Each structure stands twice: as C-alpha cells, then as structure tokens.
Amino acid sequence: MLRLLATIRKEWQLLVRDKTGLTLLFLMPVVLITVMALIQDAPFKDYQEVKFDILTVDNDHGRLGRHIREGLASGGQFRIIDSLDGKPLTAEQARQLVNEGTYKISIIIPAGATGNIVSNANRIVNDISHRMGMSLALPVKQNADSLDVTIYFDPAAKKAFKGAIHQAIDNFLTQVETDMLLGRIRQELRRKDSSVTASNDTLPIRLQAVGLKEEATGTGKQIDVISNSVQHNVPAWSIFAMFFIVIPIAGNMIREREDGSLLRMKLIPGSYLEILLGKMLFFVGICVVQFYCMMLVGMYIMPLLDLPKLVMGRDAGATFLVAAAIGLAATSYGILIGTLFKTPNQALNFGAISIVILSAIGGIWIPLEVMPQKMQAIGHLSPLSWGLDAINDIYLRNGNIAYVWKNVVLLIVTGLVMLAVAGYVEKRRMN
Amino acid sequence: MSSIAVKELYKTYTGAEEPTLKGLTFSFRKGSIAGLLGPNGAGKTTTISILCGLVKASSGEVLINGLSQDAAHREAIKQQIGVVPQRIALYPQLSAVENLTYFGNLYGYRGKGLKARIMELLEAFGLEKSADKEIHKFSGGMKRRANIIAAILHQPSLLVLDEPTAGVDVQSRSMILQFLREYNSQGNSILYTSHLLEEAQSLCSDVAIVDQGRLIVQGNPDQLIHDLPDCENLEDVFLHYTGHALRD
Structure with a gap:
C-alpha cells in the first residue's frame, strides 16, 4: 500500500510541476468543448430554434392561402413574409430571392386554389348524394385543371430541411381539402336532418378521436434535451479529451525509461505491478476529475454563452462508473503506447x-x-463510441447501470487487454 | 565467500546474430572493491543487468552473496544489492528530497526514520543545502552524488556502480571515491565499471578485464602490472590484453 500511495503522490508532484501537461489535461479540453459547442450550436438549432423567413405569394386570397400561412406561423419556426418594401411580393421576385440565397424558401399559392378545392369537395358530395338516391347539385367547375402550390428552396438547403417543409405543406393541403369536404357533408346532413344543429353536431369530434402526441420513452424530460449542441458536444469532446491523457502518460513512461528511473524501480524489491497500479489509479482519477470539470463547464459556463445547459442523467453512480471505465481504458492505452514506442x-x-x-x-x-452502414459497424469498435453510448444512455435516456454495464465491461476488458499486452512486451524486453 | 560469482554465463539477445556473453566466468570475494573493465561492447552492461535481475541470462550461473538468481531469491538479492546506473535515474522535476522519499517509500521506509536517513546521506554527500532543489537544476557532479544516495538508501551489502564518475569535476569525483572507500570499509562489497583505468587502479582490490563476452584476465591491479614487465599501469595492462583496435 505504501508503494501505491507513494507512487500516487509522486505522480501528483510531477503533474503540478508540469504546466504544459496541466494545460493539456484541463484548459485545452475546456476550450475545446466550448468552441465545439458554439460552432455546432447553429447546425443543431437549424430545425429547432432558428426562425426561418418564408416568402409567401398568395395569389389565391382564399381559405387555402390563409390556412397555409396560419399553419406555418403557428409553429413559431417560420416568419411569413408576403411583401417587400411595402409592395406585395410577386412569384418571380420570390423565385429570384431564393435562388440568390437571400431567403431559404418560398411558397407560391396559385390563384383559384381554394376554388379548385371547393369544387372538388362539391363534386364528391354530389356524387355521394347521387349514389344514395338524393338529388343534389352543388356548383362545380367545368374545367377542373389541377393546380399546384409551388415551393422554391435555396439550392444549398439540406435534404432533411426540404423534406420537413414538403411534409408540412402537404399536411396543410390535405387538412384544408378534408375540412372542406367534411364541411360540405355536414352541411348537407344538417339540411336533411333538422334535429342536428351546430351545437350538437359530434361529427368533427369523432373525426378528431385519434390524435398525435409525443411522449418521453423514459421517465424524465429528455425530449427537450435531445440533439442540442451542448448535450452532444460536452460529453463527446470530454471523452476525446480524456483519451488525450495517453500523451502525458506515454511521455511519462518513456521519460522514466530514458532517464533510468524505471530501471531503479525495477531494482527495488516488491512487485512493479503495485507501482503501475498507483500510476494507473492516479491517471484514472485525473480522467474522472477532467470529466466532471467539463460537465461543470457544460452546466454553468455554457449557459453564460447563450448555449443550452447540460442536463446530466439521474444516476450519478452510473455516470461515475462510466467516467472511471473510460479513464481506465484511456490510461491503459497510454501505458500501452508508452511501452510500445x-x-x-x-x-x-x-x-x-x-x-x-x-x-x-x-x-x-x-x-x-x-454515417454509412459500414462505418457505423467499424465505429462501434471504438472505445470512444462505447463511452459516448453509455453517457448518452444516462443523459438522454435516463438510464442506470443496467443500461450501461455492457459498455462499461467492454471498456474495462479492453483496458485490461491493453495492460496485458504492455506487460508482455515489457517482459520480452528482458530477453 | 564470494559477493559475486559468475559461471559460464551466456547471453544472446532476441534477434541478435551473435551472443553478447560467451561463457563469462569470474568471481569477487565479499568485502572487496572489484572492477569490471572492458572496452565498449565487451558485455559489461549486460553482465551488470543480469547480476541485478533486469535481464535473463540465456544460460550459466550467477550467485549474489551465495544466492542464485532464481525466482525464489530474486527479491532477497534485490534487497542486498544497490545499483548506481550510468544514467541519472532520478526524476528531474522533483527535488532531491522528493526523489529520495519516493524511492525510500518503495523500499518500505517511511516517516522520521526515512527523513533522518535522507538528511544524513545528503549531508554526507554535501547536498544538504540543495535538498529541496529540483534535480534538473543540479550540476553534473551533484546529480551523480544524488544518484548514488538513491542506491544506498536501503544500505545494500553489495553496491554496483556503472561509471559513477563519468563527466564529473575533480572535487565531486574525489568525494565519490572517498565515499566508496568508506562504504567498503564498513564491510560492504563494491562492483565498479569504468573507462577511467587510473581511477580503477587506485580504487579496486580486484579487477576483471572482459572483452567480446569473455573473461580475459582477473587479479589484483598491482599484481597484473607486475606480471607484465612492459606495463607500468593498469591502462597498459588493459591495452596489452584488449589490443589497440578501435571498438564501436
């Protein structure tokens, strides 16, 4: 025990005198996670918090145009722009501005679009009435040309962004068409049955019986924290920084070999393993301190920079275990490199x-x-991905030890294998 | 009784074409100051590494104070042996006291006893005023002296020194040699390698000259000089046996 404690104290004495090492271990990672969180904040916000200007040209001036504008505006993600410099926007202007990249998106609602929908709804109701043996003749257009709502996207817009907008507009169109059709049917039913009034008509209620609602898979509030820049970057780059401990460890081991202090240690009675264990415990401890320092930065410094606050999971014990397992794998890797080179x-x-x-x-x-499928398969072999998966399980899925034990075991076993290889190489040197 | 006895020692490193040691045999009696001398590549460092248990011999027998270098005695031998490597085997960023405290702790010493021992040795080597100075701020001679202190913290009965006076000034060398004589006078054995043959001649009671992995000659320096009429000193004897050809 004395050898182990003495080694921990010696490593501490060496570290506090090594200003470069301290900077590399503590200051650089803080700068790294802050810069990465700031840089990646905008892309993460793209589909969440950033408001997009949508140029809207409503040549219809009817219900469809109003519904699309209200629908887009109600989500809070889009700002509707229908005039520039006090003049109504034209379709050509909108196309030009989007093409230049001044705006990301433009929607052109053609004249007569609502009329077309109304005519189509009337035609369906007439048809149903006719089949039911009733005589009804709501007005329909004779030339029912199909009309399209046109969308222009910035050529640089991402595919996912385009898909989301397409989906939303398509939903608005379907909703308006359905509403109009139901409105016509309801109107005709009321006309035939005088007991049904606006106040006791339950048809709309029945039609909304099944809705759509997003809920958390776990017990926490993780829906709010998924995919923000801080939540991804702070744990991810913290793990990256923890693995960078291989540089000081390998340097430390090679220096010990070069200056002969390793030789002196081996000449002293007792197991060298105990000395190595002291060294490992010290550096694993440093990794864990590093990890929590960066988590504190995520929780208290990031919000000062207008970034979201890091939300840690609910199982502090599991977090500590994962941090220690990552530290063990990183330290073992450092010892292996320090032995091999x-x-x-x-x-x-x-x-x-x-x-x-x-x-x-x-x-x-x-x-x-x-990533592509093949890269994903390769990526799952990286100890850094095991660490990140485990942290995400705790932070985003409110997981506990049951969620992370496999990754923890993988990290520990990998660490032990690396130590065994280092031991084998060191032993071979005696021959 | 011998402090060191080496018999038919062979060593071939993995991947090497030729053996480094080819049946090396010598012994030094307990309580002597012995010199292991030889040109570069003679096998001195390999021999010392085997004696200390850092390298395994391919074959042959090694006895340290009568104990064989097998697993059962390895720890006991380490306790009896102190090694001063050619390199300064100390942490440059730590002070002398911090270095010595650490290595003392590894030997199992602690507390006031260890502190007193460290201060006693620092004083004996004239380093007491630099006790808290970092090793990298020491002069070459101070580093050599601190290097010796680290090897004798546990009071070994056999002290092995690999060129302990290389690159030090006259004052430091004089102090180191004086210390070695005193340490020997307390009944401890000393094995010493050096290329400074004048120093070896004045210090050693027994020398073994090795070359190309074999023992060439062994004996008291004065006797070896006497045995060769055309030799006036140990350097002449050394050149007589090892030749003038340059070694790389």
Missing part, C-alpha cells in the same frame, strides 16, 4: 493521430447514426 515523438504522433481516428469513427465528431 521508444521515443516521446513517436508516442506523441501515434497517440494523437490514433485518438483522432478513433474519435472520428467513434461518433465524437458526428453521430454514428448519420
């Missing part, structure tokens, strides 16, 4: 580049879900 330069280059690669494929930069 002979010079600090080799270790620095290999360590840094390998972590960048592991983080890129492990979903730190962009979520694994948006």
Whole structure:
C-alpha cells in the first residue's frame, strides 16, 4: 500500500510541476468543448430554434392561402413574409430571392386554389348524394385543371430541411381539402336532418378521436434535451479529451525509461505491478476529475454563452462508473503506447493521430447514426463510441447501470487487454 | 565467500546474430572493491543487468552473496544489492528530497526514520543545502552524488556502480571515491565499471578485464602490472590484453 500511495503522490508532484501537461489535461479540453459547442450550436438549432423567413405569394386570397400561412406561423419556426418594401411580393421576385440565397424558401399559392378545392369537395358530395338516391347539385367547375402550390428552396438547403417543409405543406393541403369536404357533408346532413344543429353536431369530434402526441420513452424530460449542441458536444469532446491523457502518460513512461528511473524501480524489491497500479489509479482519477470539470463547464459556463445547459442523467453512480471505465481504458492505452514506442515523438504522433481516428469513427465528431452502414459497424469498435453510448444512455435516456454495464465491461476488458499486452512486451524486453 | 560469482554465463539477445556473453566466468570475494573493465561492447552492461535481475541470462550461473538468481531469491538479492546506473535515474522535476522519499517509500521506509536517513546521506554527500532543489537544476557532479544516495538508501551489502564518475569535476569525483572507500570499509562489497583505468587502479582490490563476452584476465591491479614487465599501469595492462583496435 505504501508503494501505491507513494507512487500516487509522486505522480501528483510531477503533474503540478508540469504546466504544459496541466494545460493539456484541463484548459485545452475546456476550450475545446466550448468552441465545439458554439460552432455546432447553429447546425443543431437549424430545425429547432432558428426562425426561418418564408416568402409567401398568395395569389389565391382564399381559405387555402390563409390556412397555409396560419399553419406555418403557428409553429413559431417560420416568419411569413408576403411583401417587400411595402409592395406585395410577386412569384418571380420570390423565385429570384431564393435562388440568390437571400431567403431559404418560398411558397407560391396559385390563384383559384381554394376554388379548385371547393369544387372538388362539391363534386364528391354530389356524387355521394347521387349514389344514395338524393338529388343534389352543388356548383362545380367545368374545367377542373389541377393546380399546384409551388415551393422554391435555396439550392444549398439540406435534404432533411426540404423534406420537413414538403411534409408540412402537404399536411396543410390535405387538412384544408378534408375540412372542406367534411364541411360540405355536414352541411348537407344538417339540411336533411333538422334535429342536428351546430351545437350538437359530434361529427368533427369523432373525426378528431385519434390524435398525435409525443411522449418521453423514459421517465424524465429528455425530449427537450435531445440533439442540442451542448448535450452532444460536452460529453463527446470530454471523452476525446480524456483519451488525450495517453500523451502525458506515454511521455511519462518513456521519460522514466530514458532517464533510468524505471530501471531503479525495477531494482527495488516488491512487485512493479503495485507501482503501475498507483500510476494507473492516479491517471484514472485525473480522467474522472477532467470529466466532471467539463460537465461543470457544460452546466454553468455554457449557459453564460447563450448555449443550452447540460442536463446530466439521474444516476450519478452510473455516470461515475462510466467516467472511471473510460479513464481506465484511456490510461491503459497510454501505458500501452508508452511501452510500445521508444521515443516521446513517436508516442506523441501515434497517440494523437490514433485518438483522432478513433474519435472520428467513434461518433465524437458526428453521430454514428448519420454515417454509412459500414462505418457505423467499424465505429462501434471504438472505445470512444462505447463511452459516448453509455453517457448518452444516462443523459438522454435516463438510464442506470443496467443500461450501461455492457459498455462499461467492454471498456474495462479492453483496458485490461491493453495492460496485458504492455506487460508482455515489457517482459520480452528482458530477453 | 564470494559477493559475486559468475559461471559460464551466456547471453544472446532476441534477434541478435551473435551472443553478447560467451561463457563469462569470474568471481569477487565479499568485502572487496572489484572492477569490471572492458572496452565498449565487451558485455559489461549486460553482465551488470543480469547480476541485478533486469535481464535473463540465456544460460550459466550467477550467485549474489551465495544466492542464485532464481525466482525464489530474486527479491532477497534485490534487497542486498544497490545499483548506481550510468544514467541519472532520478526524476528531474522533483527535488532531491522528493526523489529520495519516493524511492525510500518503495523500499518500505517511511516517516522520521526515512527523513533522518535522507538528511544524513545528503549531508554526507554535501547536498544538504540543495535538498529541496529540483534535480534538473543540479550540476553534473551533484546529480551523480544524488544518484548514488538513491542506491544506498536501503544500505545494500553489495553496491554496483556503472561509471559513477563519468563527466564529473575533480572535487565531486574525489568525494565519490572517498565515499566508496568508506562504504567498503564498513564491510560492504563494491562492483565498479569504468573507462577511467587510473581511477580503477587506485580504487579496486580486484579487477576483471572482459572483452567480446569473455573473461580475459582477473587479479589484483598491482599484481597484473607486475606480471607484465612492459606495463607500468593498469591502462597498459588493459591495452596489452584488449589490443589497440578501435571498438564501436
């Protein structure tokens, strides 16, 4: 125990004198997560909080145009612009402005669109009445040309954004057409049955019997926190920074080998494993402190920069366990690199580049879900992705140890395997 | 009784074409200051590494104070042996006291006893005023002295030194040699390697000259000089046996 504690104290003494190491371990990650959260805040807000201006040209001046405008405005995500410099917008102006990228989207509602819908509804009601043996002749257009609501998108608009707008407009069209058709049917029913009045007509209520409502899968409020910049970037880049501990660890081990202090340690009676364990415990501890420092930044500094506050899950014990498991894997990787490479330069280059690669494929930069299938399969082999998955399970799904134990085991086993390889290589050096 | 006895020692490193040690055999009696001398590549460092248990011999026998280098005695041998490596095996960013406290703790010493031992040794080596100075701020001679202190914290009965005076000034060298004589006078054995043959001649009671992994000659320096009429000092004896060809 004395050897273990002495090693922890020695590592602490070395670290506090190493200003560069301290900067690398604590200051750089804070800067990194802050910058990444700020940079990625806008893309994350694209479909959530950012208000888009929609150029709207309503040549219909009827119910359809009003419904589309009200529908888009009611969501709070779009600002309807139908005039520029006090003059009503024309279809050509709208097309030009979107093409130039001044606006992202424009909707042109053609003249007579509502008339077309009304005529279509009348035609259906006439048809139903005729089949039911009733004589009814609501007015219909003789030339029922199909009309289209035209949408212009900024050529640079993302596919998902286009899809969402398409869907929304299509819904408004369907809703107006359905409302009009039901209105006509209701009107005719009331005409035939005098006991049905506006106050006791239950048809609309019955038609709205099945609605759509989003609910959380867990017990928390995670729907609000999913996919914001802080919630992705703070844990993701914290894990990345934790793995960067391989640089000081590998450097520390190579220096010990070069300056002979490793040799001195091996000459002293007792197991070298105890010394290595002390070193590991110290660096795992540093990783955990690093992790919580960055979580604090996410909770208290990010909001000061107009970013969302980081929401941690409900199981503090599971979070600690995951942080410690990530720290163990990162520390073991550092020890392996420090054992395999002979010079600090080799270790620095290999360590840094390998972590960048592991983080890129492990979903730190962009979520694994948006990667091609093959890359996703490869990405799931990265220890960084195991760590991130586990943290997301706790933070976003309000998971507990039952959610994360598999990833924790993977991290620990990988760490132990790396230590075993390092031990084997070190032992071979005796031969 | 021998402090060190080496018999038919062979060592071939993995991937090496030729063995580094080819049946090396020598022994030094307990309580002596012995010199292991040889040109570069003779196998001195490999021999010391095997004696200390850092490298495994391919074959042969090694006895330290009568104990064989097997798993059962490895820890006991480590307790009896103190090694001063050629490199300054200390943490440059830590002070002398911090370094010595750490290595003392690894030996199992702690508290006031360890502190007193450290201060006693720092004083003996003239480093008491620099006790709290970081090692990287030490001069070459101060580093060498601190390096020796770290090896004798646990009072080993056999002290192995690999070129302990390389690159130090005259004053530091004089102090180190004086210390070695005193340490030896307390009944401890010393094994010493050096390329400074004048120093070895004055210090050692027994020397073994090795070359190309084999023992060339062993004996008291004065006797070895006496045995070769055309040799006036140990350097002449060394050149007589190892030749003038340059070694890389």
